[in-house]
Structure formats: C-alpha cells, structure tokens
Amino acid sequence: MSKFVDQPTIFDRSSWSLEQIVEHFEAERSRQLRRGRFVQLLQVLVITGLFGGAFQASGFFSSYLGDGAIGRIANFLSRLFPHLQPDRLFEDRATSGSLLYWLYDLNLWLKLLAETVQIAIVATVLGAVLALPLSFLAARNLTPARWIYWTVRRTSELVRTLPDIIVALILVAAFGLGPIPGVIALTLGTAASLTKLFAEANEAADMHQLEALQSAGGNWWQQLRFGLIPQVLPNLASYSLLRLEINVGGAAALGIVGAGGIGVELSRAITFTEFDTYFALLLLTVGLIFVFDLTSEAVRDRLIGAEKAA
Amino acid sequence: MIVQLDLIERATLIAPNSVYLPWLNRFGRWICWMIAVILFVGMCHNLDLSFDVLSRGFTKLGTLTKTMFPPFANGAELKILQALLVTFAMALSGTVLGIIVALPLGVIGAKNVVRNSVIHFVVRRTLDILRGVPVLVWALVMISAFGLGPIAGVIALALADFPHLAKQFAEALENSDTRPPQGILASGGNRLEAIRLGLLPQVVPVMASQSLYTLESNFRHAAILGVVGAGGIGFELEERIRIFAFDQVAWIVVAYVMSVTLLDWLSNQMRSRLV
Numbered sequence: 001m002s003k004f005v006d007q008p009t010i011f012d013r014s015s016w017s018l019e020q021i022v023e024h025f026e027a028e029r030s031r032q033l034r035r036g037r038f039v040q041l042l043q044v045l046v047i048t049g050l051f052g053g054a055f056q057a058s059g060f061f062s063s064y065l066g067d068g069a070i071g072r073i074a075n076f077l078s079r080l081f082p083h084l085q086p087d088r089l090f091e092d093r094a095t096s097g098s099l100l101y102w103l104y105d106l107n108l109w110l111k112l113l114a115e116t117v118q119i120a121i122v123a124t125v126l127g128a129v130l131a132l133p134l135s136f137l138a139a140r141n142l143t144p145a146r147w148i149y150w151t152v153r154r155t156s157e158l159v160r161t162l163p164d165i166i167v168a169l170i171l172v173a174a175f176g177l178g179p180i181p182g183v184i185a186l187t188l189g190t191a192a193s194l195t196k197l198f199a200e201a202n203e204a205a206d207m208h209q210l211e212a213l214q215s216a217g218g219n220w221w222q223q224l225r226f227g228l229i230p231q232v233l234p235n236l237a238s239y240s241l242l243r244l245e246i247n248v249g250g251a252a253a254l255g256i257v258g259a260g261g262i263g264v265e266l267s268r269a270i271t272f273t274e275f276d277t278y279f280a281l282l283l284l285t286v287g288l289i290f291v292f293d294l295t296s297e298a299v300r301d302r303l304i305g306a307e308k309a310a
Numbered sequence: 311m312i313v314q315l316d317l318i319e320r321a322t323l324i325a326p327n328s329v330y331l332p333w334l335n336r337f338g339r340w341i342c343w344m345i346a347v348i349l350f351v352g353m354c355h356n357l358d359l360s361f362d363v364l365s366r367g368f369t370k371l372g373t374l375t376k377t378m379f380p381p382f383a384n385g386a387e388l389k390i391l392q393a394l395l396v397t398f399a400m401a402l403s404g405t406v407l408g409i410i411v412a413l414p415l416g417v418i419g420a421k422n423v424v425r426n427s428v429i430h431f432v433v434r435r436t437l438d439i440l441r442g443v444p445v446l447v448w449a450l451v452m453i454s455a456f457g458l459g460p461i462a463g464v465i466a467l468a469l470a471d472f473p474h475l476a477k478q479f480a481e482a483l484e485n486s487d488t489r490p491p492q493g494i495l496a497s498g499g500n501r502l503e504a505i506r507l508g509l510l511p512q513v514v515p516v517m518a519s520q521s522l523y524t525l526e527s528n529f530r531h532a533a534i535l536g537v538v539g540a541g542g543i544g545f546e547l548e549e550r551i552r553i554f555a556f557d558q559v560a561w562i563v564v565a566y567v568m569s570v571t572l573l574d575w576l577s578n579q580m581r582s583r584l585v
Contacts, residue, residue: 051406057399058460058541076455118353125350161567165446165534166544169551170559174371179357180364253446256538260357267538270450278450286442 079275103280109265113288116261119182119254120247126183127190128240134191135198136224142202152195159192164250168259179260186247186254194243201235202228234303241296241303248292252285374556381560390546390562394569397542400460400535401528404467409521411472416479423483434480437473445470449535463540467528475524482516483509515584522577522584529573533566 016024082102103109134152136142143149164185171181210227218226255263262285269278331339354360383390418424419433448466456462491508499507536544543566550558 051402054399054402054406057396058403058464076451115357118356122350122353122357122359158567161570162563163530163534165537166547166563169537169548170374171367171371173551173554174374175363175367180359180367183357183359249444253444256446256450266447266450270454273454275454282443282447290442 076275079273080279082276082279102276104277105265109262109281109284112255112262112265113284115179116251116255116263116285117248117288117292119179119186119251119261120244123183123186123251124190124240124244124247126187127243128194128236130187130191131194131198132236134195135202138195138199139202141205141207142224142228153199156192156195159188160196164189165254165257168254169257172258177258177260182251182254182259182261185259186250189250190243190247194239197239198232198236201232201239205231238300238303241300245289245293245296249289252289374554377554377556378560380557381564382557383561384555384558386546386558387561390543390565393536393541393543393546394565396460397532397536397544398529398569398573400463400467400532400540400542401525403464404471404532405521405525405528407464407468408471408475408524411468412475412479415472415476416483419476419480420483421480422486422488434477437476440469440473441477443470445531446534446538449538449540453539458539458541460541463532463535463542466535466540467531470531471524471528475520478520479513479517482513482520485516486512519581519584522581526574526577529570 084099084102100106134156137144137148138152138156140149143152167188168181168185171184175181175184205228209231210223213223213227251261252263252266255261255265256267258264262281266278266281266285269275269281415433415437419430419437421430424430445466448469449463452462452466452469456465486509490512491504494504494508495501532540532542533544533547536542536546537548539545543562547559547562547566550556550562
C-alpha cells in the first residue's frame with residue numbers, strides 16, 4: 001500500500017490499525033488527485049490561451065477572405081489544370097488544347113531543370129569538399145584542441161539556423177540575379193550540415209585502427225587516410241547523396257528569389273497568373289526530384305550494403 | 311631452403327592484388343576521376359562560376375557586410391519583434407491544424423488499427439505523394455487563392471505538415487505494444503478504456519515529441535514563407551533587402567537566430583521531459 005504514497009513517512013506507521021492506514025491512504029490519494037486536476041486545468045487553460053492567441057495573431061479568425069472564397073479556390077483550381085482537348089493533343093503549339101500549347105516553352109524549361117540539377121551537384125560537391133577537413137576539426141576524437149572543436153561546431157550550428165532562401169536573398173543583392181548566389185547559398189548550407197554529419201561519423205569510427213597506424217610510424221595524414229577514411233567513406237558518401245537530394249529541391253525553390261534554375265520560371269508563372277504553366281513546371285520539378293530520389297536511394301542502399309558486407 | 315624475402319614481396323606473392331591494384335583497375339579509376347573532374351568543371355562553366363565573377367561578387371558582399379555593422383533597427387524594434395511573434399503564431403497555428411488533420415489519417419493509416427490492406431495502401435501512398443510537395447509551393451498556391459498575408463502561410467504549413475505527421479502517427483501506433491490494451495480488455499474494460507488506458511499512454515509521448523519537432527521546423531519554414539509574401543519576419547526581411555538597408559537586415563537576422571535557438575532549447579527541454 002505504501003507504494004501509492006510517494007512521500008517518505010517521517011513517523012512510524014507500524015503501530016497503525018488497518019483503518020488508520022486505509023484512511024491515511026484515501027486522504028493522501030484524494031489530495032494528490034485534486035492537485036493533479038488543478039495542474040491539468042491550469043495547463044489546459046494556458047495552452048488554449050496560447051493557441052487562441054496564435055490563431056488570432058496569424059489572422060485565422062479575422063481574415064476577410066472576400067465573398068466566395070470557395071469560388072475563388074475553385075476558379076484557381078480550374079485554371080491550374082490545362083484544358084487539353086483529346087482530338088488535337090498532338091497539334092503544334094499554336095493550337096489551343098494541344099500538349100505543346102500547354103508546354104509552350106518546354107525547351108527552356110528542360111534547360112532550366114538541367115541548370116537546377118547542376119546548381120545542386122556543384123553546391124553538394126563544393127560543400128562536401130569544404131566539410132571534410134572541417135569534420136576532422138569538429139570530431140571530438142580527432143580535433144587538435146577543445147576550442148577549435150567548440151568554434152567549428154557552434155559556427156556550423158549558426159549557419160544551419162539560417163534558411164537557405166534568406167542567405168540566397170542576401171547573396172542575390174551582392175551577386176546579382178543568376179545561378180551563382182544559389183550555388184553559394186546551397187554550398188554554405190551543405191557545408192554546415194555535412195560538417196556535423198561527417199563529424200558524427202568520424203566520432204563513431206574505431207580509433208584502434210588509427211592507433212595501429214600511429215604505432216607503425218604513420219603520421220597524422222597517413223592515419224586519417226588509411227585508418228579513418230576507409231571506415232567512414234561509405235557513410236560520408238551516403239550523407240552526401242542524401243544532401244544532394246535535398247539540394248535538388250532547394251535549388252528548385254531558390255529560383256523563386258531569383259537565384260537561377262526552374263524556380264525563376266515558377267515564380268514568373270505565378271506573377272503572370274499562368275496557373276496551368278505553373279502546374280506544368282510543378283509536375284516537371286516534382287518528377288525530377290522523384291527520379292533523383294529513387295536513383296540516389298538505390299545508390300545509398302548499395303553503399304550501406306557494401307559497408308555491412310565488409 | 312627458405313628464401314628470405316622482403317615483407318612486401320612476400321605479401322605480393324601470397325595475394326597479388328592486396329598490395330598493388332592491377333594496372334587496369336588503377337587506369338580505370340584514374341579515368342573515372344578524370345571524367346568526374348571534367349564534368350564538374352563543365353558544370354561550373356555552365357553556371358558562369360568563374361573566378362572573375364566570384365571575386366567581383368565577394369568584393370560587393372564585403373562592402374554590404376560592412377554596412378551591416380553595427381546592426382541597427384532604426385526605431386522598428388517593436389515592429390520586428392511583433393513580426394517574429396506573428397511568425398511564431400503562424401508556425402503554432404499551422405502545426406495545430408496539421409495535427410488535427412493528421413490524427414484521424416494516422417489512425418486510419420496504421421496497419422494494426424485498420425486491417426483492410428486496400429485502405430492502408432491508398433492512405434499511405436496518397437500521403438507519400440503529398441509529402442513530395444514542398445511547403446513553398448503550397449504557399450505560392452495559397453497566396454494566389456487567399457491573397458497575401460499570414461493566413462495563406464498557416465494553411466500552407468498545415469498542408470505541408472499533415473502528411474508527415476500522419477505517417478509518423480501511424481508508425482507510432484504500429485510500433486505500440488498490443489499487450490496492454492489486451493490486458494485491459496481481458497480484465498473487463500471496454501474498447502474505449504483499452505484505448506484510453508492501454509494504447510494512448512504508449513503513443514501520446516511519441517506523437518507529442520514529433521509535434522514539437524514539427525513546430526521547430528515550422529518556425530523556420532514560416533520565416534521563409536514570409537519572403538514569398540505570407541507575412542511575418544520573412545516579409546520584413548525581404549522588404550529591407552530590397553532597399554539595401556543591411557544594418558536593419560543584420561538586426562533582424564540576429565533577432566531571428568536568437569529566437570530560433572530559444573525555441574529549439576525550449577522544445578528540447580519539453581521533449582526530454584516527455585520521453
């Protein structure tokens with residue numbers, strides 16, 4: 001019975017009668033229940049207030065959506081889908097209702113998709129190359145000094161706090177419109193996040209192999225090259241590929257602030273209210289990301305499989 | 311008679327490929343590296359990533375950075391903090407809406423709750439497809455439907471979140487232990503009591519922790535959504551970058567980074583209590 005009373009008793013209960021014990025237990029239990037209910041009520045009140053305030057502040061209740069907001073969404077949706085006509089699907093682009101009329105600038109879009117992929121690949125490669133040396137400094141078992149570890153870790157956290165889009169927005173002001181601010185923004189984000197992931201892979205590595213090389217007379221570089229890298233390489237490659245997947249999506253989105261790639265056309269289509277064009281671009285982008293994800297997932301599975309087999 | 315050989319020679323005799331790769335393999339590797347480097351350089355060329363352009367850009371970035379210091383809000387401190395609050399309110403409302411939509415879908419999508427494999431398949435695949443649409447795309451759609459303002463951002467966040475949350479909720483339900491509810495049923499409890507006392511205590515902490523993660527990431531996303539016109543801190547930031555007021559940009563960025571750190575810390579504290 002004493003397990004229900006969590007407070008240690010300061011007086012001896014061995015001389016109590018059964019009635020006394022039961023009475024004490026009931027009193028204690030109802031006291032705890034009452035306190036629990038009060039705390040719960042308080043929590044519910046505070047949380048309801050917070051949610052109410054949040055919905056109020058974000059204009060959820062007060063937003064005037066105009067008359068027929070539903071109608072507007074329906075109108076928007078009807079303009080989103082192309083008005084294809086089955087009988088002239090394969091006519092040239094001047095005919096309304098044909099596929100080419102819908103995808104009227106397909107060559108440019110494919111070129112921009114290629115640019116998006118290139119931005120992602122270049123940024124991932126540059127980011128990974130930057131992150132590799134930094135990850136040695138940010139791994140607790142390899143870092144030359146405690147303060148270097150601390151500085152690299154905190155800097156990478158700080159950079160990861162900033163969204164890529166905001167970095168790109170500032171870089172567009174410096175570099176002008178075009179793919180370069182996109183590449184640099186993604187490189188920064190990639191370097192920061194890969195530094196952390198690589199460093200964690202380094203920390204999980206078996207140090208005995210490095211010690212064996214050291215005892216055989218290997219210097220610092222040889223220890224890393226032949227003791228550490230073979231252990232962590234499959235992980236690093238897998239993380240880089242994962243980041244590449246993220247960067248393809250990121251590169252597509254960065255175009256919206258003018259940093260090159262398919263996003264430029266996406267935001268142009270929205271600005272000119274060409275919603276069917278927007279839908280076409282969206283399909284192309286989602287398709288690209290989908291294909292990219294599948295390929296990279298297959299490669300990553302093989303990498304990790306190779307590591308497990310080894 | 312034992313011929314004393316050098317260590318490396320001995321190893322080469324026993325396993326020829328262990329010490330030196332055959333020249334064909336080495337040549338193949340070398341070719342692969344060359345192709346990769348040529349491709350990379352070609353891509354850099356396509357993207358105009360030349361040293362000249364970069365040095366000019368970084369010089370300009372240097373002058374811009376100089377105007378960032380000291381960060382100065384120009385009397386708009388209250389307005390910026392208010393925008394931060396609106397961003398947080400957007401994130402919170404979006405998360406709550408997302409949770410409300412995700413809860414029933416998560417329950418339907420859990421294999422151990424709804425045993426019909428057709429429903430399970432349809433729900434899960436639909437969620438998979440919806441997960442592919444990024445939040446920024448939802449925001450652009452919602453802005454063209456609802457007009458500029460935070461409400462578009464809230465709905466975009468909720469739409470982007472609920473497929474993720476529903477999947478995580480379904481997985482939490484699937485990973486739960488079936489014995490506690492069975493025990494309650496066996497000792498005479500009804501189905502409702504079995505769920506309330508046997509199932510929920512297992513899954514609620516997991517769901518709450520995932521919802522907190524969602525809230526954290528939504529705060530970052532909400533800041534981005536402002537850039538495309540969904541109100542909040544991103545809107546203020548974009549406005550000031552457009553007029554090159556970089557001292558105010560720096561102030562906003564510092565305030566934003568601090569609030570993100572604070573929110574992450576708070577949510578970490580709450581999560582460590584939950585789990």
